[in-house]
């Protein structure tokens with residue numbers, strides 16, 4: 001069986017090629033969870049899943065790319081940075097199983113965009129209402145910091161998701177400056193014309209643009225509900241509620257939830 005050693009090694013997935021024929025979020029999600037395009041992140045997501053946090057030592061970690069969560073015809077699209085090491089990378093659902101998720105889902109629920117105020121596992125009965133949550137980078141990065149190359153490598157997945165959601169999306173909520181930039185970059189990439197003078201990222205910063213289909217859309221920023229921001233009081237529950245409410249109200253103007 002020595003000849004087996006001469007077989008070519010399987011090449012990593014190329015997201016840019018993978019998205020070419022994707023026509024539904026369901027298929028996108030199926031392809032995405034097999035992605036191994038970033039060697040450093042593949043190694044990191046698997047290493048965390050092996051070592052685990054002591055509190056979760058009896059659990060099987062997800063340890064794969066994390067898909068978006070929420071209906072395929074959502075009006076509100078919430079964009080975060082990347083899966084949490086012991087949150088989404090453990091549970092397999094975006095913003096689920098950690099403090100950031102506790103903050104986000106509580107606020108979404110309060111504003112009529114989530115069925116229950118908590119998000120602890122993929123099997124907790126949570127459902128998002130007309131809202132989809134995605135991450136700009138789909139694998140957990142060391143120190144929560146993907147490299148620019150990794151962010152660029154992952155961008156086609158977000159681009160494809162935005163294109164599939166575009167007919168129904170009316171507002172984008174950016175959790176943090178990287179998500180803010182990712183939203184603008186992807187919208188431009190898919191051919192939308194954004195105002196030249198856009199505000200810098202900040203909590204509550206926002207702009208509107210008229211889409212190619214004639215619909216007006218809102219992009220609004222929020223400080224990321226990371227432990228660092230919520231523990232230090234940089235982001236309060238009232239502040240988060242305010243931007244979630246604005247995103248929801250804009251998306252549902254004239255249409256009851």
Ligand code: SF4
Pocket residue numbers: 015032035036037038041042065137138139150153154155157
């Ligand atoms: S970060 Fe994105 S591109 Fe890189 S391996 Fe994960 S899913 Fe693939």
